[in-house]
Each structure stands twice: as C-alpha cells, then as structure tokens.
Amino acid sequence: MSMPMLVFAACVFWLAAVAFAALPVTYIFGDSLTDVGNNNFLQYSLAKSNYPWYGIDYSGGQATGRFSNGKTIGDFISAKLGIPSPPAYLSASQNLDALLKGVNYASGGAGILNDTGLYFIQRLSFDDQINNFKKTKEVIKANVGEVAANKHCNEATYFVGIGSNDYVNNFLQPFLADGQQYTHDEFIELLMSTLDQQLQSLYQLGARKLVFHGLGPLGCIPSQRVKSKKGQCLKRVNEWILQFNSNVQKLINTLNHRLPNAKFVFADTYPLVLDLIDNPSTYGFKVSNTSCCNVDTSIGGLCLPNSKVCSNRHEFVFWDAFHPSDAANAILAEKFFSLLFISARAAPAPAPSPSP
Ligand SMILES: *[C@@H]1O[C@H](CO)[C@@H](O)[C@H](O)[C@H]1NC(C)=O
Numbered sequence: 001m002s003m004p005m006l007v008f009a010a011c012v013f014w015l016a017a018v019a020f021a022a023l024p025v026t027y028i029f030g031d032s033l034t035d036v037g038n039n040n041f042l043q044y045s046l047a048k049s050n051y052p053w054y055g056i057d058y059s060g061g062q063a064t065g066r067f068s069n070g071k072t073i074g075d076f077i078s079a080k081l082g083i084p085s086p087p088a089y090l091s092a093s094q095n096l097d098a099l100l101k102g103v104n105y106a107s108g109g110a111g112i113l114n115d116t117g118l119y120f121i122q123r124l125s126f127d128d129q130i131n132n133f134k135k136t137k138e139v140i141k142a143n144v145g146e147v148a149a150n151k152h153c154n155e156a157t158y159f160v161g162i163g164s165n166d167y168v169n170n171f172l173q174p175f176l177a178d179g180q181q182y183t184h185d186e187f188i189e190l191l192m193s194t195l196d197q198q199l200q201s202l203y204q205l206g207a208r209k210l211v212f213h214g215l216g217p218l219g220c221i222p223s224q225r226v227k228s229k230k231g232q233c234l235k236r237v238n239e240w241i242l243q244f245n246s247n248v249q250k251l252i253n254t255l256n257h258r259l260p261n262a263k264f265v266f267a268d269t270y271p272l273v274l275d276l277i278d279n280p281s282t283y284g285f286k287v288s289n290t291s292c293c294n295v296d297t298s299i300g301g302l303c304l305p306n307s308k309v310c311s312n313r314h315e316f317v318f319w320d321a322f323h324p325s326d327a328a329n330a331i332l333a334e335k336f337f338s339l340l341f342i343s344a345r346a347a348p349a350p351a352p353s354p355s356p
C-alpha cells in the first residue's frame with residue numbers, strides 16, 4: 001500500500017467516527033454550491049438566489065438563498081450525519097448556541113482569490129469566511145474560556161468546497177485580468193500558494209479534521225457547454241480542473257506531514273460528477289447537457305423569476321447553468337459518502353471510538 005493511500009485510510013477513520021458521533025459539530029466553507037443564505041444578508045450582492053424559482057422543491061417551496069431547486073449537497077450530508085444543516089453564519093453570528101453547534105460560512109460567488117466574483121459586488125471570499133470563523137472562535141472563547149474553545153475547535157469537522165468560481169467567475173472570463181495576466185500554470189501556482197496559507201490559517205485557528213471537496217468537471221456545466229459548437233464539454237477546462245484537483249491533493253498531503261495532528265482529506269468528487277453527467281440514465285436522470293431552468297446564459301445563467309422551469313425537475317442533473325438539481329445533489333451526497341465509508345471499512349487498522 002502506498003504512503004498516500006495509508007494516509008487516506010487513516011484519515012477516513014475519523015470521518016467514520018464523525019458519522020457515528022452523537023452530535024458532530026461541522027463548520028462549512030465554500031461557494032454557491034454550499035451557501036445556505038449568507039448572501040441574503042449582503043445588500044448589494046448580485047450573487048443571490050432568494051427569489052423564485054429557487055427553492056421550488058425545498059420544504060415549503062420557499063427560496064432560502066440556496067442555489068438549488070431544493071437542497072444542497074451539504075444539506076444532504078448533514079442529514080446523513082444526523083444533524084440539522086448548519087445555519088448561515090450571518091444569520092447566527094451572535095447566537096452562541098448556534099456557533100457551538102456549527103455554522104456555514106459559504107457565500108455564492110466566492111473564491112480562493114479575493115478578486116474572484118468581482119462583478120457580484122459583494123460576496124464573502126474564502127479569506128472573509130476564515131475571518132468570520134476567527135470571530136466565531138472569539139465569541140466561543142469569551143464564553144467558555146480559551147482551553148475549552150481550543151478543544152472545541154480541534155474536535156469539530158471542517159468541510160471546504162471552493163475554487164469553482166476562481167475558474168467560472170475569474171480565469172475563464174475573458175474580460176477579467178487574471179485570465180489575461182497569467183498562464184494556467186501560473187494561475188494554479190497563485191491558487192495553491194493562496195490556499196496553502198488559507199488552510200494553514202484554519203489549522204492555526206484549531207482545525208484538525210478537514211475535508212476538502214475537489215472540483216467537478218466544470219467544462220461540462222451548461223454555462224461552459226454553450227461556448228462549444230455542439231454543446232459538448234470543454235475538454236481544456238476539464239484538463240485544468242484535473243490539474244487543480246491533483247495539485248490540491250498534493251498540497252493536502254504536504255500539510256498532513258507538516259502540521260502536527262492535521263488529518264486533512266481530499267475528497268475527489270470529479271469522477272462521481274462526471275459519471276452522473278456521462279451516464280444520467282443509470283441514476284434515473286434523462287438530461288445532463290442542459291439545465292431544467294431555461295436560463296439566459298448571455299446574462300449570467302441563474303434561474304431568474306421570468307425563466308421557464310421544466311416540470312420533470314428530478315430528471316435533470318442541472319438546475320441552472322451552474323448548479324446541480326436537488327435530485328443530483330441527493331445522489332452525489334450518497335455516492336460521496338459510500339466512497340468514504342467503503343474505504344474506511346476496507347482499511348486495516350481499528351477505527352477510533354466515537355466521541356460521546
Ligand atoms: C484578501 O482580503 C483579506 C481581507 O478580506 C486580506 O486580509 C488579504 O490580505 C487579502 N489578500 C490579498 C492577496 O490581497
């Protein structure tokens with residue numbers, strides 16, 4: 001067994017322990033794939049989804065600020081962990097009880113880089129999100145003391161899913177500086193050195209158990225397909241994403257060696273998402289090359305109130321030009337979980353006992 005495989009096997013044990021713990025505490029960082037309403041609080045943000053038809057299949061049929069017709073992958077994963085989906089940080093920033101149980105810092109339009117998603121006017125970049133976690137820890141510390149606050153932060157689980165917008169709303173936009181200023185290799189360097197600092201900041205604040213979700217095949221999302229002649233996936237974009245994922249994986253391995261007690265895991269969701277797109281019928285879907293909501297990709301690709309929405313929403317992998325449908329998120333969360341737990345069961349050493 002190779003060294004990276006051993007590290008991976010060791011890391012998934014705590015994940016299994018997390019799943020069986022009575023009430024796991026999770027802190028979530030990310031973009032529109034995981035935002036549960038932070039952007040609702042950003043008055044001037046253009047990256048919003050708190051209007052119909054978002055949420056049409058959510059409980060009550062209400063738009064919540066999730067960029068989906070229903071739930072996000074994070075919502076489904078929380079359900080699997082047996083906890084309510086952590087609330088948006090901006091809805092709970094003064095609520096000690098909520099902060100202790102876990103909150104969600106994700107913000108639509110956010111990226112690793114500060115200038116990603118510039119034209120959304122407002123969004124919380126990964127740096128902003130880390131800063132909000134720092135404030136969270138200060139509130140906790142003021143209430144329970146430094147030792148208990150550190151212990152709390154060491155024991156929590158951190159989910160990070162970020163980077164899609166550094167492509168879709170930065171590097172792949174011809175009119176933005178980063179796509180013109182850098183070659184892709186240089187851009188990756190910039191992303192990795194920034195992410196290295198960011199993950200180390202989280203570690204300094206107490207994060208030990210962290211899952212980083214790799215990026216999906218962005219060349220196949222509807223907003224990219226429309227740039228091709230016949231609606232096919234953009235091969236070059238997918239190659240870039242694979243390069244991003246493999247570099248993050250290397251970074252995570254390095255951090256695990258460099259930072260004592262760090263148990264960071266890279267979750268490779270790319271093949272899962274690609275399989276869903278390539279073989280939709282295997283999973284009960286009919287369409288994976290265009291979105292259920294008939295979006296105007298020339299003005300963005302979100303599902304605006306005047307858009308026409310398909311009636312067979314569960315048959316579409318994509319809800320709008322960027323985001324998977326509720327039905328696809330359910331499948332992806334399921335696959336993601338079985339991937340990790342099959343690895344955990346197949347590994348040789350005993351799992352640590354679940355915490356109370
Ligand atoms: C990004 O913004 C944060 C504050 O939001 C700042 O601390 C950080 O230095 C900025 N990073 C860069 C590279 O400008």
Ligand SMILES: *[C@@H]1O[C@H](CO)[C@@H](O)[C@H](O)[C@H]1NC(C)=O
Nearest residue numbers: 225230231232287288289290
């Ligand atoms: C999606 O694929 C179907 C058949 O597989 C094809 O008829 C349709 O034109 C494609 N749609 C787009 C938007 O590329």
